[in-house]
Each structure stands twice: as structure tokens, then as C-alpha cells.
Amino acid sequence: MTTTPSGLNEVLQRTFSFPKRHFLSATDLNEVEVANLLDLADGFVSLNRQTSKKLDLLKGRTLMNLFFENSTRTQSSFELAGKRLGADVVNMSPRSSSISKGETLIDTAVTLNAMQPDLLVVRHGSSGAASLLAQKVSCSLINAGDGQHEHPTQALLDALSMRRAFGRIAGLKVAICGDVLHSRVARSNVALLQMLGAEVRLVGPPTLMPAAVDRWNAAVHHDMRKGILGCDVVMMLRLQLERMDGVMAPSHREYFRFFGLDREKLAFAADHVRVMHPGPMNRGVEIDSDVADDLSVSLIQDQVEMGVATRMAVLTSLAARLDNGR
Amino acid sequence: MSATAFTNVRLVDPATGYDGPGALLVEDGVIANVARRAVLGKLPKGCETIDGRGAMLAPGLVDIRVKTGEPGAETKETLKSAGLAAAKGGVTSIVVQPDTDPVIDEASVVDFILRRARDIQLVHVYPAGAATKGALGQRMAEIGLMAEAGCRYVTDADRPIVDSKVMRRVLAYAASFGVLVAHRPADPWLSAGACASEGEFAGRMGLPAVPAIAEKIMLERDLALVELTGARLLVDQVTTAAALESLRRGRDRGLKVTATTSINHLSFNELDIGDYRTFCKLDPPLRSEDDRQAVIEAVATGLIEIVVSAHAPAPAEDKRLPYDEAAPGAVGLETLLPALLTLHHEGRIPLIDLIRTVTCAPADLLGLPAGRLAKGAPADLVLCDLNAPILIDADHLTSKSKNSPFDGRRLQGKVLMTLVDGRTVYRA
Numbered sequence: 001m002t003t004t005p006s007g008l009n010e011v012l013q014r015t016f017s018f019p020k021r022h023f024l025s026a027t028d029l030n031e032v033e034v035a036n037l038l039d040l041a042d043g044f045v046s047l048n049r050q051t052s053k054k055l056d057l058l059k060g061r062t063l064m065n066l067f068f069e070n071s072t073r074t075q076s077s078f079e080l081a082g083k084r085l086g087a088d089v090v091n092m093s094p095r096s097s098s099i100s101k102g103e104t105l106i107d108t109a110v111t112l113n114a115m116q117p118d119l120l121v122v123r124h125g126s127s128g129a130a131s132l133l134a135q136k137v138s139c140s141l142i143n144a145g146d147g148q149h150e151h152p153t154q155a156l157l158d159a160l161s162m163r164r165a166f167g168r169i170a171g172l173k174v175a176i177c178g179d180v181l182h183s184r185v186a187r188s189n190v191a192l193l194q195m196l197g198a199e200v201r202l203v204g205p206p207t208l209m210p211a212a213v214d215r216w217n218a219a220v221h222h223d224m225r226k227g228i229l230g231c232d233v234v235m236m237l238r239l240q241l242e243r244m245d246g247v248m249a250p251s252h253r254e255y256f257r258f259f260g261l262d263r264e265k266l267a268f269a270a271d272h273v274r275v276m277h278p279g280p281m282n283r284g285v286e287i288d289s290d291v292a293d294d295l296s297v298s299l300i301q302d303q304v305e306m307g308v309a310t311r312m313a314v315l316t317s318l319a320a321r322l323d324n325g326r
Numbered sequence: 327m328s329a330t331a332f333t334n335v336r337l338v339d340p341a342t343g344y345d346g347p348g349a350l351l352v353e354d355g356v357i358a359n360v361a362r363r364a365v366l367g368k369l370p371k372g373c374e375t376i377d378g379r380g381a382m383l384a385p386g387l388v389d390i391r392v393k394t395g396e397p398g399a400e401t402k403e404t405l406k407s408a409g410l411a412a413a414k415g416g417v418t419s420i421v422v423q424p425d426t427d428p429v430i431d432e433a434s435v436v437d438f439i440l441r442r443a444r445d446i447q448l449v450h451v452y453p454a455g456a457a458t459k460g461a462l463g464q465r466m467a468e469i470g471l472m473a474e475a476g477c478r479y480v481t482d483a484d485r486p487i488v489d490s491k492v493m494r495r496v497l498a499y500a501a502s503f504g505v506l507v508a509h510r511p512a513d514p515w516l517s518a519g520a521c522a523s524e525g526e527f528a529g530r531m532g533l534p535a536v537p538a539i540a541e542k543i544m545l546e547r548d549l550a551l552v553e554l555t556g557a558r559l560l561v562d563q564v565t566t567a568a569a570l571e572s573l574r575r576g577r578d579r580g581l582k583v584t585a586t587t588s589i590n591h592l593s594f595n596e597l598d599i600g601d602y603r604t605f606c607k608l609d610p611p612l613r614s615e616d617d618r619q620a621v622i623e624a625v626a627t628g629l630i631e632i633v634v635s636a637h638a639p640a641p642a643e644d645k646r647l648p649y650d651e652a653a654p655g656a657v658g659l660e661t662l663l664p665a666l667l668t669l670h671h672e673g674r675i676p677l678i679d680l681i682r683t684v685t686c687a688p689a690d691l692l693g694l695p696a697g698r699l700a701k702g703a704p705a706d707l708v709l710c711d712l713n714a715p716i717l718i719d720a721d722h723l724t725s726k727s728k729n730s731p732f733d734g735r736r737l738q739g740k741v742l743m744t745l746v747d748g749r750t751v752y753r754a
Contacts, residue, residue: 104646105647105648106646106647124648126648126649126650127532127649127650128531128602128648128649129648131602132647132648146532147648148532148534149532150532184532187530187532210530211525211528211529211535212526212529215526216529216530
């Protein structure tokens with residue numbers, strides 16, 4: 001027995017046709033598109049909380065997940081988003097396919113493209129890989145993280161989490177803390193949050209800041225207490241542990257002492273502060289469990305929930321454009 | 327007995343400083359007569375006369391930094407395909423880099439290159455030898471034997487010689503044979519893993535980047551070693567304002583250093599990488615616009631004396647990859663002259679000074695019998711319509727590899743004819 005989720009019609013009214021074929025970068029978006037995507041995602045959040053979650057907006061469509069880097073959470077988030085929308089979802093793991101046998105990225109893309117997917121979700125360890133593939137495929141391509149460049153659906157789901165927590169994004173003081181240099185999450189978030197009118201600060205040791213970061217139009221702090229002073233949101237970034245041990249910072253314990261988020265440092269932020277983290281967390285390195293697990297300040301679990309809804313919004317909007325193209 | 331007369335041409339001969347109307351006679355492979363603002367007089371029997379209609383007649387270009395894939399990677403480029411590309415670009419002498427497979431680090435490989443070039447009979451090919459065995463920067467190569475066999479200078483090509491002791495010995499030892507050492511100024515640790523220049527662009531694009539001062543740091547070491555050993559040094563591609571400062575100071579101190587830069591670094595800046603265009607992935611990487619302007623200025627003032635194509639063929643399978651995985655380098659033999667002429671058309675650098683950087687300056691440095699319009703000199707010539715517009719289409723390049731960052735660019739300057747030892751090797 002199938003039932004129609006209640007409130008579906010209201011959500012359907014929010015669907016819109018995304019004006020671009022691909023979803024590659026937060027810098028490609030404008031305010032109107034973001035507002036539309038967030039409204040639509042908001043609608044999917046309530047649908048996702050019902051018992052009957054299955055929709056048929058992408059019925060007949062094929063969604064292909066192509067993850068060159070392991071990521072359980074992002075891949076399952078896209079998989080779930082596709083399945084809830086009624087699409088057929090295929091997960092390609094390059095390690096078990098021909099890509100590890102010397103086939104180039106583009107050959108793989110051309111091969112997969114010939115299987116006629118409608119939506120291709122790609123994660124790759126090289127900056128620009130998503131954009132390269134987008135030039136070679138005829139379907140819509142969604143960037144699920146390319147090297148150290150962008151992770152636009154993460155920024156969108158972060159924005160949704162913030163908007164739901166504060167009712168707005170404009171004017172929020174957001175501190176992005178940790179390994180900004182290697183973080184695609186930071187790059188997408190800086191672009192999106194600044195566009196939406198938030199005040200962005202970047203906090204971390206100078207070794208983990210990009211060159212010319214002073215031209216990112218964001219205040220840069222190497223002292224975490226000053227950096228998060230009065231902030232509404234503290235967004236922690238995941239630290240790649242192999243970059244520690246004397247390469248970018250001397251040790252885990254020294255890093256935690258100066259840049260790990262604990263109660264003591266968090267007290268410098270605004271009283272109503274919310275803490276975010278794209279996951280997976282390194283507890284005791286960049287964030288104290290005490291803070292991470294406190295649901296009165298942590299939005300970390302909300303972020304995961306918003307992730308599925310946001311990706312449903314992105315997939316729906318891209319598919320709507322495919323429909324228009326017919 | 328063959329003869330060709332060029333009439334009604336604009337003679338550009340940087341060696342004598344002459345840029346003006348004239349005519350030139352080629353007979354038996356050499357320049358038999360140069361007539362400035364005058365006619366040639368009586369021509370030999372059966373002489374072909376070419377009316378230049380005001381086109382430039384200059385010495386054929388001498389490009390001292392060219393890579394082919396021969397031996398070892400002939401799918402990229404062979405000596406023949408590079409020779410054809412050179413001829414089409416008005417380049418009549420090339421110096422090939424030693425980082426082939428096998429590496430040109432002993433006399434037999436030098437001999438192989440020279441023999442192949444003689445068989446192919448297109449442009450003059452001179453090998454550069456490796457400074458160290460395998461170009462690995464550890465043990466000296468047989469510099470003396472290679473020099474005897476005909477190598478023109480020694481270099482480890484793209485790879486800096488990291489060990490200062492090795493570099494010191496190479497400089498001192500090579501100097502005793504009168505062999506020039508060329509060295510790439512790049513601090514190996516700062517540049518490890520980098521594929522772009524550090525700055526706002528690379529930071530936003532998430533590309534691993536090297537700071538511009540990595541070039542200066544290595545150059546300063548090299549200059550100190552030059553001072554210590556009294557040797558000569560060819561600085562292989564200066565591309566940053568910071569390193570130019572060091573170069574100027576070194577020259578002011580009277581050190582025997584000569585610097586090159588590449589046509590790519592005169593023509594593009596890092597923003598040309600745009601949406602991760604791997605054709606613009608070069609080594610050294612493209613720099614900021616400030617650096618590009620400083621390099622142009624250095625060519626204008628003569629601080630940088632030589633411009634090279636840095637011809638580095640890379641086939642599609644090596645370029646159609648994510649940016650950090652793609653091979654660096656660009657082909658450049660066919661586009662060197664028209665790209666260089668951009669600076670003439672923009673009024674930045676006088677024509678004769680530009681032509682000097684690709685003719686007598688490199689030829690004189692290496693002692694090559696080329697680069698001048700003198701009576702009795704080998705008839706290596708290029709006839710070029712300076713004003714004709716051309717559209718660079720990478721697919722139509724002669725090189726086996728099509729990795730040209732100039733793809734789609736409109737340039738001015740069309741090579742009409744190229745002669746090597748009086749033989750026509752290209753005619754449009």
C-alpha cells in the first residue's frame with residue numbers, strides 16, 4: 001500500500017527548473033537560485049520525516065554515483081536522495097572497476113555516459129575533476145567534492161541548517177575554523193555565505209591558510225578565541241590527520257590545545273552559538289566530544305539530515321531542466 | 327648550383343643592428359650578397375627571384391630549449407616532426423633537451439641525435455647533454471666527452487640540481503672545457519607537488535602552489551656558486567619579478583650569467599588557466615600578471631637576452647586529465663615567432679630587439695654558425711609577413727602533440743618561407 005506524503009503538493013509548487021545543466025561550484029549560483037533551492041530543500045525535510053517518504057519526481061531517471069574517494073556519508077546521502085525521489089541509483093566504486101586498470105578519468109566518463117545516466121554525482125581527489133568531466137558527458141553532473149576546490153552541496157546544506165536554526169543567514173557571524181588550505185568545504189562555504197550576506201571569519205594556524213587569503217574578503221585569525229568572539233556559528237573543518245605530526249602542525253595535542261573546539265573556547269562565541277562540522281569528526285583533535293554531542297549547541301546531526309533534503313532539491317531542480325530540454 | 331634572390335624585403339639583422347629595406351642573394355647554401363637600400367645587381371643564371379612585397383627577411387630562429395620524444399617517446403614527437411614544426415615556425419636551429427629515454431648523458435647518445443638530424447635533413451639540431459648521469463643530480467656526466475661529440479651545453483633540463491656540492495663541481499668542471507651549464511632555478515622543496523603559482527587564483531581554485539620566491543632562492547644559490555667558481559651560467563627560464571631582481575644584481579657584480587625566458591611566460595598569466603585548462607599547465611607554472619609584465623620589461627631592457635619556445639610536446643592522454651595529474655608543458659615551435667611579434671605590434675619592444683632574442687643572442691652564446699645576415703654565412707632564413715593575421719588551431723599544428731596554449735588565439739605574423747643552408751624547408 002502506498003500513500004502520498006502529506007504536504008507534497010505544497011512542495012511540488014516550490015520546484016523550479018535550475019538554469020544550468022551542471023551543479024559544479026557554489027560560485028556559479030546566484031541568490032535567487034540559492035533561495036529557491038533552500039525553500040525546496042526545506043519542503044523535502046518535512047516529507048522525509050514522514051513514514052512514507054517515497055516520491056516519484058525522478059521516476060525513470062538514473063542516478064549514478066561515481067566516487068573516486070571513499071565517502072560513506074556523502075555517497076549514501078546522494079543514494080538516499082535519489083531513491084526517495086524514485087530514481088534508479090547505481091553506485092560505481094572505481095577501485096573495483098577498470099579505472100584502477102589504467103583507464104583515464106575521461107575514458108571512464110565517456111563509458112558511463114554511454115549508459116545514458118541522467119544525473120552523475122562525482123567525487124574526485126583532484127581540483128577541477130568535476131568540471132573536466134562535465135565537458136565530456138551529456139547528462140547533468142553534480143560535484144560532490146573535487147580535490148581542494150569545492151563541495152557545493154555541502155555549502156548548501158550548511159546554509160539550510162543555519163537558516164533553520166536562525167531564520168536567516170544575512171548578518172550572521174560565521175567562523176570557519178581549522179584546515180582552510182585543504183578544505184573544499186571551506187571554499188564553497190565562503191562563496192555561498194558571503195553571497196547570502198553572512199560575515200565570514202577564517203580561523204586557523206597560518207600553515208593551514210591559503211596564500212593571499214587576505215583577499216577573500218574575510219577576517220583571518222590565528223588566535224581561536226579572538227576568531228570566534230561573538231560568533232553565531234562556529235564551523236569546524238575536518239583535519240586530515242596525515243597532515244599533522246610536524247608537517248602542518250606539530251602534533252594532535254598541540255593542535256587541540258590551540259585550535260580544537262572545547263567549552264572553554266566556545267564561551268567566547270555568542271550565547272546562542274551553534275556548532276557545525278561536515279564530518280567525519282576527529283574527536284579530541286579538532287573538536288571535543290563534550291561540545292560535539294551537546295544537542296543544545298551542535299547542529300552536526302541536523303547537517304546530515306539537511307544533506308539528504310538538500311541533495312533531493314538539487315537533483316529535482318536539475319532533472320526539471322532535463323524535462324524542459326525534451 | 328642553386329640560387330635564390332629575395333627582393334623588396336625588410337631586412338632585419340640584429341647582429342649589425344640593421345632594420346630596413348633591402349635585398350638578399352642566396353647561392354650554394356650561403357648568403358652571397360646582402361644589399362641594403364639597394365638592388366642586388368646582376369643575378370646568377372637560373373636564379374629564382376622572390377618578391378618579398380615588404381615582408382621581413384630575418385635570420386632563421388635559433389631555439390635553444392626544445393624537447394622531442396626521440397629517443398624513447400616517439401608518440402609525443404620525433405626529431406622529424408619537431409623539425410617540420412620548426413621549419414613551419416621559421417626556426418632553423420634547435421637545441422634538444424637531454425631528458426629523453428635514454429638520457430643524453432654520454433657521447434654515443436649525442437652522436438645518435440646528430441646522426442638522426444643529418445639523415446632527416448630539415449633544420450639544424452644540436453643536443454644539450456645532461457649535467458649529471460641520468461639527469462639525476464648526483465654524479466657528473468661525461469661532460470668533456472659529450473662536448474667533443476658536439477653537445478652545446480649541459481643541463482638537467484626541468485630538474486634542478488639540488489645538491490649544492492654537485493652543482494659547484496659541475497660548474498667548475500664544465501668551465502674547464504668551455505662548456506656552458508644551464509640550470510633551472512627552482513627550490514625543489516617549495517615546488518614539490520605544486521602545479522600553479524601561489525596566490526589568490528591558485529588558492530581559490532584549490533591548486534597546490536609554489537611561491538614565486540622559490541625561483542629566486544635557487545637563483546641566488548646558483549649566482550653565489552658562479553661567483554665562487556668563475557664559471558658561466560645559463561639561467562633556464564626566469565619567470566618572476568623576484569628572480570629578475572637577483573639576476574640584475576648578479577649581472578651588476580659582473581657575473582657571467584645569461585638568462586632565458588619562455589614565450590609562454592611572455593604571453594600568458596595564471597588567469598589563463600581559467601577553468602583548469604591543462605594546456606596552460608607549464609613548468610615553471612604561469613605566473614601573476616605583475617610577473618609577466620616584469621619579464622617583458624626585462625626582455626625590453628636586455629636583462630633577459632634569450633627567448634625560448636620551451637617546446638614540450640604532451641599528447642592528449644597526458645593532458646586530458648585532472649589538472650594536478652596532467653603533464654606540464656606546451657608545444658611552441660610553430661607559434662614562437664608570431665607570439666613574439668605580439669610585443670612588436672603592441673609597441674612594447676622594437677622588432678629588431680625581439681628578433682635578437684631568438685637569433686644572434688642564442689647563436690652567439692652557444693657559438694652556433696647561425697643568427698646573422700652576413701655575406702658567407704649559412705643561408706638560414708625566415709621570410710615572414712609581419713602583419714598577416716593568423717588563427718592558431720591546435721588541431722592543425724604540425725607537431726605530433728597538439729598541446730598549445732595558443733589554441734584559438736589570433737596572432738599577427740605569418741611565416742611565408744623558411745630556408746636552411748639555402749634549402750627551402752617550408753613554404754606557405
